[in-house]
Amino acid sequence: xxxxxxxxxxxxxxxxxxxxxxxxxxxxxxxxxxxxxxxxxxxxxxxxxxxxxxxxxxxxxxxxxxxxxxxxxxxxxxxxxxxxxxxxxxxxxxxxxxxxxxxxxxxxxxxxxxxxxxxxxxxxxxxxxxxxxxxxxxxxxxxxxxxxxxxxxxxxxxxxxxxxxxxxxxxxxxxxxxxxxxxxxxxxxxxxxxxxxxxxxxxxxxxxxxxxxxxxxxxxxxxxxxxxxxxxxxxxxxxxxxxxxxxxxxxxxxxxxxxxxxxxxxxxxxxxxxxxxxxxxxxxxxxxxxxxxxxxxxxxxxxxxxxxxxxxxxxxxxxxxxxxxxxxxxxxxxxxxxxxxxxxxxxxxxxxxxxxxxxxxxxxxxxxxxxxxxxxxxxxxxxxxxxxxxxxxxxxxxxxxxxxxxxxxxxxxxxxxxxxxxxxxxxxxxxxxxx
Amino acid sequence: xxxxxxxxxxxxxxxxxxxxxxxxxxxxxxxxxxxxxxxxxxxxxxxxxxxxxxxxxxxxxxxxxxxxxxxxxxxxxxxxxxxxxxxxxxxxxxxx
Numbered sequence: 332x333x334x335x336x337x338x339x340x341x342x343x344x345x346x347x348x349x350x351x352x353x354x355x356x357x358x359x360x361x362x363x364x365x366x367x368x369x370x371x372x373x374x375x376x377x378x379x380x381x382x383x384x385x386x387x388x389x390x391x392x393x394x395x396x397x398x399x400x401x402x403x404x405x406x407x408x409x410x411x412x413x414x415x416x417x418x419x420x421x422x423x424x425x426x427x428x429x430x431x432x433x434x435x436x437x438x439x440x441x442x443x444x445x446x447x448x449x450x451x452x453x454x455x456x457x458x459x460x461x462x463x464x465x466x467x468x469x470x471x472x473x474x475x476x477x478x479x480x481x482x483x484x485x486x487x488x489x490x491x492x493x494x495x496x497x498x499x500x501x502x503x504x505x506x507x508x509x510x511x512x513x514x515x516x517x518x519x520x521x522x523x524x525x526x527x528x529x530x531x532x533x534x535x536x537x538x539x540x541x542x543x544x545x546x547x548x549x550x551x552x553x554x555x556x557x558x559x560x561x562x563x564x565x566x567x568x569x570x571x572x573x574x575x576x577x578x579x580x581x582x583x584x585x586x587x588x589x590x591x592x593x594x595x596x597x598x599x600x601x602x603x604x605x606x607x608x609x610x611x612x613x614x615x616x617x618x619x620x621x622x623x624x625x626x627x628x629x630x631x632x633x634x635x636x637x638x639x640x641x642x643x644x645x646x647x648x649x650x651x652x653x654x655x656x657x658x659x660x661x662x663x664x665x666x667x668x669x670x671x672x673x674x675x676x677x678x679x680x681x682x683x684x685x686x687x688x689x690x691x692x693x694x695x696x697x698x699x700x701x702x703x704x705x706x707x708x709x710x711x712x713x714x715x716x717x718x719x720x721x722x723x724x725x726x727x728x729x730x731x732x733x734x735x736x737x738x739x740x741x742x743x744x745x746x747x748x749x750x751x752x753x754x755x756x757x758x759x760x761x762x763x764x765x766x
Numbered sequence: 767x768x769x770x771x772x773x774x775x776x777x778x779x780x781x782x783x784x785x786x787x788x789x790x791x792x793x794x795x796x797x798x799x800x801x802x803x804x805x806x807x808x809x810x811x812x813x814x815x816x817x818x819x820x821x822x823x824x825x826x827x828x829x830x831x832x833x834x835x836x837x838x839x840x841x842x843x844x845x846x847x848x849x850x851x852x853x854x855x856x857x858x859x860x861x862x
Contacts, residue, residue: 366850368784372858373833439862460854480853498835500849513840520813522777523861567861579811580840586813591771604769610861611777613813613832 336362336456338664339477339488341463341501343370345650346636347494348446349388349657350664355453357665362486363447363455364479366462371443374496375521375614377560377569378439379403379544381651382432388658389449393432398445400436400564401542402427405535409598411549412719416598420543427541436542436562436569438523466491466505473674474507474631490631490664490673494657497615497637508625508634513580514705515619515640517557519573520586524606528566534602535563546647547572549715551593555582556704556711559593560647561602568603570594573616575705586613616649617642621698627685628678633660641690644704645697645765652690659684696765703764707757709749714757717747774815778830786855789828791816791837792847799824799845808837808846832857 338354340347343365354361367373385392393399405422426433447457467476467485476487493499493507503510528539535543542563551559557574572590579586593599617623617640624641627634635641636653643652663681667673685691704710721740725733744750793799799806800823808817814830817837833856838848850856 366853368854368858371862373856374862375859376862378862440859441862443862462850462853498833500835500838510839513836516836516839518811518813518834518836564861576811576836576840579836580805580807583805583807583810585774585810585815587774587777587815588771594769595771608772608777608780610780610859612781612857612859612862613834613836615834615836 335487336360337488337668338362338490338492339486340364340492340494341477342493342495342638343447343457343459344374344443344494344496344636344653345446346638346653346657346660347492348443348450349654350492350494350635350661351450351455351457352388352453353658353661354664355450355455358454359665359668361455362488363450363457364461364463364477365447365457365459367459369444369459370447370457371440374439374443375519375612376439376650377544377562377571377647378437378442378650379434379562379647380437380442381434381648384651384654388654395449396445398437398441399432400438401537402431402540403434403436403544404537404541405543407543407545409545409547409549410715410718411547411551411596411598412715413550414597415719415723416549416596416715417718417722418598434544436544436564438564463495463501465501466507469631471630474629489668490633490678492657492660492664493632493634493638494636494653495638497617497640499638502638507629507632508638508640511615511617511619511623511640512577514575514577515617515623516576516615517573517618518576518579518586518613518615519571520590520611520613521569521571522590522608523564523610524568524570524603525566525609526568526603526606530605531563531566531568537563548711550712551596552589552711553582553584554708554712555579555584556708558647561599567609568606570599570603575618576615587611616644618644618701620644620701621691621694624694628663628675628681630675631673633663633678633681635660641694643693643697645700646693648693655688655690656685659688699764703761707760709757713747714749717744717749778814782858782860783829784855784858785829786851789826790849790851790856791826791828791831793824793826794845794847796823798843803843803845805842807840807842811840812837
């Protein structure tokens with residue numbers, strides 16, 4: 332098919348579909364290519380989705396039947412040793428009331444498919460089962476469309492939006508952005524564990540529509556810079572664990588063994604007991620932070636979402652950055668098409684919008700956070716271990732005086748080379764990396 | 767309370783794959799993997815255990831590939847040619 336479109340979008344995830352919705356709404360001839368059998372077939376996140384950013388694209392997403400699993404009313408953070416752990420959580424009725432759908436869980440296979448269907452209803456052409464294998468260039472070297480893996484699969488477009496996710500052989504081949512280095516991505520594996528809805532209600536102490544998220548740190552990643560999450564869906568739990576890819580390489584750990592160990596942890600095991608694993612999948616997360624963000628637009632193209640390595644590692648936010656950047660890309664494209672200038676200059680509205688938004692502001696604020704975590708592996712080994720020992724000691728009633736116990740704990744800390752000074756320095760450096 | 771750990775083969779068995787007859791993964795020079803590669807990280811960091819050490823070579827069991835890309839960028843020799851499976855092939859997430 333030698334057809335011409337105003338805009339070609341590579342990837343039917345949150346970034347690409349957000350852009351497609353806005354563009355189609357404005358009457359712009361838009362085509363979206365998705366390599367999966369259906370949108371969502373290759374996509375994975377925790378998956379917490381943020382209502383605010385979805386509403387910016389589709390204000391009536393609830394009426395349109397968005398496949399929400401549970402509305403999140405409580406967020407927990409766990410810091411675990413091998414045998415125990417600390418837990419802190421915050422629940423607020425506002426998240427069940429006026430701020431309902433602030434954060435919800437979704438299954439990406441269902442959600443992305445539904446989202447793409449909304450873009451299609453608005454007039455965008457969504458073509459699944461189609462891999463974009465190369466780019467078309469015009470005589471000036473501008474991106475002028477895409478080459479798909481189909482026979483006669485060239486499609487010309489005035490603007491191309493790369494929303495093809497973090498793992499992009501197309502980027503490697505065409506150089507629209509650099510291939511990430513192993514230390515710039517986390518590798519996460521995820522299981523969907525089936526449990527009856529009423530069992531989840533009871534175990535997490537929530538109503539049928541309500542859910543809980545738990546972000547889990549500590550010895551579970553065995554000294555690697557990483558994190559695990561446990562999220563409630565309607566009648567399943569999402570359990571995922573990930574770590575820096577360079578750490579996986581250097582520590583010689585197997586991801587599938589890590590998630591199995593996690594399931595045995597005393598904080599986890601009772602919550603997933605009796606559950607049946609339905610699926611086991613893997614994906615990268617962009618961890619390079621602000622300084623790894625590529626050039627976000629050029630002559631005839633823009634990059635959005637994971638493909639642009641937009642990810643807030645501290646708050647585990649990704650798909651909201653994807654939806655927001657996809658929307659801003661679409662707005663910039665609309666301006667450029669109106670002016671009939673799809674050059675780098677014509678598309679500059681994208682860079683301005685991003686710089687002025689929470690997307691780049693948040694990433695800039697946390698630009699040192701990734702390096703802090705990567706350079707302080709004690710956060711995932713000796714520190715949670717000693718913290719666990721301290722609580723264990725203090726909570727054990729055995730006739731030893733509390734003063735003696737405190738002395739013992741301090742002794743342990745010093746033996747583990749964690750003097751108070753070092754702990755204070757660690758806290759200070761951590762604070763500085765996110766302040 | 768604890769259950770028996772699941773083996774990777776059993777985990778992959780949960781997934782839905784549409785397997786192409788042709789591999790999307792290729793060792794550019796298989797000889798190098800055995801003779802020159804120290805550490806062979808593909809053998810353990812691949813979440814689908816695609817790469818396995820045989821007597822005299824590394825085999826590529828692309829059928830169970832989860833398409834994360836880790837092997838491609840972590841290979842010390844950058845010796846893995848990595849394409850997406852053809853449109854509609856490979857893993858299809860059921861829940862995601």
